[in-house]
Amino acid sequence: MYVEIVGLNFRYRKSHDKIIKNFSLEISSGEIISVIGESGSGKSTILRLIAGLEIPESGIIKVKNRIMVDETTFINPEKRGIGMVFQDYALFPHKTVEGNIRFGLNALSSQKQKIRVEEVLHLVNLTAYKKRYPYELSGGQQQRVALARALAAKPALLLMDEPFSNLDRELQNKIRDELKILIKQTNTTTIFVTHDREDAKALADRIIILNKGEVVKTGEAKVALA
Amino acid sequence: MIKECLVIRIRELKLNTNIWAMLSMVSILFITLPNLNILSNVFNEPNENWLHIKEFLLKEYVINTLIIVIFTGFFTVVIGTSLAWIISIYDFPLRSFLKWGLILPLAIPPYIAAYTYTGLINYTGLIQSTLRNKFNISVNQSYTDIMSIEGSIFIFTMFLFPYVYTITRAFIAKQSASLIETARVLGRSPLAIFWFVILPLSRAAIIGGTSLVILEVINDYGVVQYFGVTTFSTAIFKAWFSLSDVDTAIKLAGILMVIVFGILLLEKILRGGKKYSYTTTKVRPITRIKLSGLKSALAFGYSAIIFGLGFLIPSFQLIHWAIITYNKVFDAAFLQLMLNSLLTASVASALIITIALIIANYSRISHSIISKIIARLTVMGYSIPGAVIAIGVIVFFIAIDNNLFWLYKWVKEDSVKLVLSTSVFMLIFAYVIRFIGIGFNSVESGFEKVGKKFFEASRTLGMSVTQTFFKVDVGMIAPAILTGFILAFVDIMKELPLTLILRPFNFETLATKAYQYAVDELIQEASIPSLIIISISFISVYLFHRVADREEN
Numbered sequence: 001m002y003v004e005i006v007g008l009n010f011r012y013r014k015s016h017d018k019i020i021k022n023f024s025l026e027i028s029s030g031e032i033i034s035v036i037g038e039s040g041s042g043k044s045t046i047l048r049l050i051a052g053l054e055i056p057e058s059g060i061i062k063v064k065n066r067i068m069v070d071e072t073t074f075i076n077p078e079k080r081g082i083g084m085v086f087q088d089y090a091l092f093p094h095k096t097v098e099g100n101i102r103f104g105l106n107a108l109s110s111q112k113q114k115i116r117v118e119e120v121l122h123l124v125n126l127t128a129y130k131k132r133y134p135y136e137l138s139g140g141q142q143q144r145v146a147l148a149r150a151l152a153a154k155p156a157l158l159l160m161d162e163p164f165s166n167l168d169r170e171l172q173n174k175i176r177d178e179l180k181i182l183i184k185q186t187n188t189t190t191i192f193v194t195h196d197r198e199d200a201k202a203l204a205d206r207i208i209i210l211n212k213g214e215v216v217k218t219g220e221a222k223v224a225l226a
Numbered sequence: 227m228i229k230e231c232l233v234i235r236i237r238e239l240k241l242n243t244n245i246w247a248m249l250s251m252v253s254i255l256f257i258t259l260p261n262l263n264i265l266s267n268v269f270n271e272p273n274e275n276w277l278h279i280k281e282f283l284l285k286e287y288v289i290n291t292l293i294i295v296i297f298t299g300f301f302t303v304v305i306g307t308s309l310a311w312i313i314s315i316y317d318f319p320l321r322s323f324l325k326w327g328l329i330l331p332l333a334i335p336p337y338i339a340a341y342t343y344t345g346l347i348n349y350t351g352l353i354q355s356t357l358r359n360k361f362n363i364s365v366n367q368s369y370t371d372i373m374s375i376e377g378s379i380f381i382f383t384m385f386l387f388p389y390v391y392t393i394t395r396a397f398i399a400k401q402s403a404s405l406i407e408t409a410r411v412l413g414r415s416p417l418a419i420f421w422f423v424i425l426p427l428s429r430a431a432i433i434g435g436t437s438l439v440i441l442e443v444i445n446d447y448g449v450v451q452y453f454g455v456t457t458f459s460t461a462i463f464k465a466w467f468s469l470s471d472v473d474t475a476i477k478l479a480g481i482l483m484v485i486v487f488g489i490l491l492l493e494k495i496l497r498g499g500k501k502y503s504y505t506t507t508k509v510r511p512i513t514r515i516k517l518s519g520l521k522s523a524l525a526f527g528y529s530a531i532i533f534g535l536g537f538l539i540p541s542f543q544l545i546h547w548a549i550i551t552y553n554k555v556f557d558a559a560f561l562q563l564m565l566n567s568l569l570t571a572s573v574a575s576a577l578i579i580t581i582a583l584i585i586a587n588y589s590r591i592s593h594s595i596i597s598k599i600i601a602r603l604t605v606m607g608y609s610i611p612g613a614v615i616a617i618g619v620i621v622f623f624i625a626i627d628n629n630l631f632w633l634y635k636w637v638k639e640d641s642v643k644l645v646l647s648t649s650v651f652m653l654i655f656a657y658v659i660r661f662i663g664i665g666f667n668s669v670e671s672g673f674e675k676v677g678k679k680f681f682e683a684s685r686t687l688g689m690s691v692t693q694t695f696f697k698v699d700v701g702m703i704a705p706a707i708l709t710g711f712i713l714a715f716v717d718i719m720k721e722l723p724l725t726l727i728l729r730p731f732n733f734e735t736l737a738t739k740a741y742q743y744a745v746d747e748l749i750q751e752a753s754i755p756s757l758i759i760i761s762i763s764f765i766s767v768y769l770f771h772r773v774a775d776r777e778e779n
């Protein structure tokens with residue numbers, strides 16, 4: 001399997017209850033997975049665990065056969081090659097669109113960085129906005145910059161936390177379709193989190209329903225949500 | 227579950243054991259060692275000096291210190307809270323000017339105020355000579371003796387009350403618009419609201435401000451020494467300089483340190499766990515009551531008199547003296563001491579900010595108990611009086627010199643024994659201990675404001691903690707870094723007791739020179755270095771006020 005998560009358990013320090021209980025998930029290459037659940041059910045926490053921003057109590061995470069975390073190993077987030085689009089995008093306010101996207105391309109030569117920036121800007125259709133600062137962009141544009149930034153380094157896995165929650169309804173539907181095309185086009189294995197069933201149906205190949213940190217249902221999008 | 231917890235903690239410990247943790251621990255070791263040294267030496271075998279002091283003098287030190295602390299505390303609360311209330315709720319002529327003018331007394335260090343007032347009201351001073359020459363009135367000299375305990379209380383009150391005023395006013399502005407309005411609708415008079423609503427609610431803020439005042443009073447050496455009042459600070463100086471008795475100095479410093487910890491503890495208890503803070507989100511401004519007639523005149527008069535006494539009058543007096551003396555005072559030596567001040571303050575502030583950044587970044591990333599303790603210890607120095615830190619540092623450095631003597635001799639055959647402890651390095655080291663709390667608070671609040679999301683985004687984009695620090699964090703908290711630098715810089719420029727004890731032979735700063743002039747009865751000559759210090763302090767007062775004000779609006 002491309003991504004293997006087995007028996008993940010987690011609690012925040014100071015919190016008494018387990019936030020994630022025995023979470024397992026397998027994903028094949030290129031698949032789009034949606035995790036659905038009420039607010040507070042632990043969706044963001046799962047993404048944070050996969051990205052390496054939190055340390056699980058127990059459990060294994062493997063991506064492309066590389067162990068990210070198990071009993072004895074813990075790979076730091078910067079070494080995982082996993083891209084993340086944060087719920088509020090977390091674009092660096094003191095960097096331009098270009099600066100934000102280049103940020104993750106440290107390993108490449110300056111020349112290659114430039115080429116790659118152009119590529120992803122073209123991909124998200126924002127070439128004209130290269131020199132703008134985040135506050136000079138609309139919400140939808142900011143979201144696409146965040147996506148471009150996460151995709152620039154060609155991550156093995158893309159995580160998106162409620163990618164539509166900061167957009168208004170009309171925009172949501174349009175962007176949803178664009179996003180699906182884009183992800184499929186780049187063949188990026190993706191987990192995205194949402195509380196909206198419509199989003200999940202439209203985008204996901206497969207969905208996981210989460211309740212209070214536990215998986216209650218999983219399956220093909222149309223079947224599971226029927 | 228306990229086992230799992232342990233496993234995860236150990237794992238976190240491993241992940242957190244990086245360069246940031248190491249540097250933080252080394253820094254905190256150096257910051258705390260000199261103070262620990264004092265505490266551990268308190269119980270050394272007492273000598274004759276100490277027995278003498280204990281038998282005949284200690285009581286006086288304690289009583290004088292207590293009297294000054296209690297009365298200054300009382301008067302600063304009265305003046306600080308009443309002004310905070312008047313400015314917050316009433317409208318009267320010049321209110322918005324006075325609102326921030328009333329912070330300005332903080333720009334004048336009390337020791338400068340002490341000799342300014344002395345020069346102003348003594349026999350040859352402006353007031354008495356005017357009365358004598360113009361009105362033929364001569365004043366009974368015992369009425370004008372400011373060089374006394376009462377005089378010290380007056381000076382401390384007039385120049386430290388803004389601590390209570392600013393914190394309480396900010397608190398009232400933040401917390402109570404709706405409360406005040408509710409109380410008003412219920413038909414309570416403003417005075418009743420002040421007594422029964424505002425005072426109890428602002429307790430934490432008032433206590434916080436007052437404890438700052440008290441710590442400043444205890445830290446002071448310039449005022450009490452100049453006025454000839456014996457307190458703990460002056461006793462430590464006497465033990466060190468007149469008696470050359472390290473053990474006694476350590477014992478006195480140790481007792482003072484315990485007293486300070488007692489005050490901090492008392493503050494905590496009185497505050498009852500409540501915190502005052504400048505940082506809540508937007509609040510509705512209070513609708514002020516417009517005063518007219520006699521009431522308006524009273525409110526204006528009261529605020530204006532305090533502003534006059536605490537800022538205007540001493541400033542004009544100093545400017546007047548400066549005009550008389552400037553061509554006598556400005557010379558090459560003066561330039562040299564200005565340079566000394568600027569250089570030591572810059573180097574120390576730069577070190578402070580560097581260490582503050584390291585510790586703040588570490589404590590932000592690691593959630594371990596160790597990092598919390600380190601953060602607490604870092605701000606401790608700001609509560610400990612300068613004289614105490616000075617004694618701790620000097621003992622520490624002499625010990626280092628003793629242990630490094632072999633190295634000195636190896637480098638230079640005829641080396642003297644005391645190398646570090648006679649250098650300006652020791653002074654800078656002590657400044658860092660005393661003022662790192664200021665830098666740390668600035669940097670830490672900068673980090674808090676920015677939050678962790680950019681840090682996390684950067685990590686997922688392939689940057690390590692250290693790369694993130696340089697590429698993201700430093701840029702994002704640059705304003706906080708600058709603020710911290712300036713605040714520390716200004717406090718170092720003003721600093722007197724530490725500098726007096728630790729400066730190398732013949733090394734003068736603006737503060738020590740101003741003080742020296744005053745002690746040598748050249749009060750007018752002291753005006754130039756004093757005015758420079760005040761102008762620089764003005765910047766930090768302005769800065770601090772602006773930050774607080776912006777958050778308020």
Ligand SMILES: Nc1ncnc2c1ncn2[C@@H]1O[C@H](COP(=O)(O)OP(=O)(O)O)[C@@H](O)[C@H]1O
Nearest residue numbers: 012015019037038039040041042043044045046
């Ligand atoms: N830093 C934290 N410390 C303690 N508890 C947290 C923290 N972050 C989230 N939680 C708690 O964990 C649970 C799951 O949060 P989260 O993963 O953000 O949920 P979701 O993204 O599904 O809304 C919630 O109950 C939340 O209160």
Ligand SMILES: [Mg+2]
Nearest residue numbers: 043044045161
């Ligand atoms: Mg969430």
